[in-house]
Amino acid sequence: MEATALDLGLRGAVAGLFLMMVVVTLGRVRPLDTIKWLSVAMAASGALYAIVTAPFVPKATVWWIMPVLGANPVLVWLWARASFDDDFVVRRWHGALWLAVVGVWFSVIFKWTTWPIFAKAGVRSMSILAIILALSAAVQTIRTWKTDLVAGRRRLRLAVLILALLIVVMLSVPDLTSISADSVGISGSLATSAGLLAIAALAGWALFHPPPAIPAVVAMAAAPASETAERAAPIRAADGGRDATASLLLRRLDILMTVERVYRQEGLTIGALAAKLDLPEYRLRQAINEGLGYRNFNAFLNRYRIDEAKAALSDPSQRDVAVLTIAMDAGFQSIGPFNRAFKAEIGLTPTEFRRDALARSAAIALENDEKLQNRPIPLKIG
Structure with missing residues (x-):
């Protein structure tokens, strides 16, 4: 009993x-x-x-x-x-x-x-x-x-x-x-x-259990990757020293990603990225999650990789470059994950995005040519 x-x-x-x-x-x-x-x-x-x-x-x-x-x-x-x-x-x-x-x-x-x-x-x-x-x-x-x-x-x-x-x-x-x-x-x-x-x-x-407080730099989550460094600098709060350190870390991280483009490295892990920044791994996890709003390291990397792939797919001079080549140059290891990540982010497959982007480029080029042809030729006097 x-x-x-x-x-x-x-x-x-x-x-x-x-x-x-x-x-x-x-x-x-x-x-x-x-x-x-x-x-x-x-x-x-x-x-x-x-x-x-x-x-x-x-x-x-x-x-x-x-x-x-x-x-x-x-x-x-x-x-x-x-x-x-x-x-x-x-x-x-x-x-x-x-x-x-x-x-x-x-x-x-x-x-x-x-x-x-x-x-x-x-x-x-x-x-x-x-x-x-x-x-x-x-x-x-x-x-x-x-x-x-x-x-x-x-x-x-x-x-x-x-x-x-x-x-x-x-x-x-x-x-x-x-x-x-x-x-x-x-x-x-x-x-x-x-x-x-x-x-x-x-x-x-x-x-x-209440979640940890998210620092002020979380406002940067919605910003494009290229704007991260510009928006990190002015962020300040009551404990200015801590926010200044966070902003500096985010600027260093942005330089690694946008200038050195380390996201292209095959098999890049958060541990390897933390080593490049000379940081403990948990500090980098916290910075990317609380400072930039990412919940997953692969999603963070894919943001930069997809931005590079979008630029290549929109470039008329690269219209004959295979989609697989563009994906691997951006850091993806195979076409399947690239297609899934690209469609989840953009809403289109890479092939559909390239077709629309090149069509827009061609339309803009044609419009510029027509403007040049219709522009009046100035008369020279004397």
Whole structure:
């Protein structure tokens, strides 16, 4: 009874924290982007799961709710991708995957007594899918960790993700093996509630902990790369020394990027760039994130690379130069990432941009020729 009372207490705390996150997010956080909606869905499902799987809850309630909760690994995967990959976009097939998982779980429940072999196969397949999605999210999180410039997100991503994936694996592995929490002397329900409480506490801290103050130089985020140095100089605030140091660092960084064009260097990392500036890596991350508004190091580099590519694609003298050559000269290592980054930034493919730019250049040249031809010839007297 003591373990059951502790279990119920933990589940009550979990449900309260998750529901508070839902209310605060829907009531105060704006705009409600993809990450926020996924966070709301995960928090609501976490609260619901903590309640319906508690001891003494009628099993008839669980039968109708568990198929929806069984699709939580898909939500965890989508949330991790959206939270830690700035280029990730939710597609229609992601929703179709969620619906498919819910449908399989409903089939498992309704066929459990009439077709147990099918039901067991369905449970095993869903457990394997949950583990695959968990590993995929973990790999993506680790792969993008080094390029992440947001200090808070770098600190929390591994802790939150590891605990979330731990819950997924804890709920899936027992379906594939004979190993369970009960087999090692731990109450499975109590272990689940403790894990859920750890996730709820970390998620709540991430949501309610105030972000660090952004210095005045964040106003430079909207400026083109070529204007960064010009706008950095006049920025001053109450603690002028700190802002002066930040402005000087941004000017040095801008010279490296616009004059020396180090972004062309193949495989350039933030560590290598920090070494060129003789700075600790965390200082450079902070400067690029808080001073220029970039959340990802690759996005920062691509801004300069795409500017150079735009100039080359607009140059009539380079009309015969291959797009791949222009991309690699600008620092991209292959055509695929260049095309994706270019279209995300400009809204056109490089080929479409070149066609429009050259057409505009030709039209301007023709207009200038017509003006020259129609210009009156001055008469010489005497």
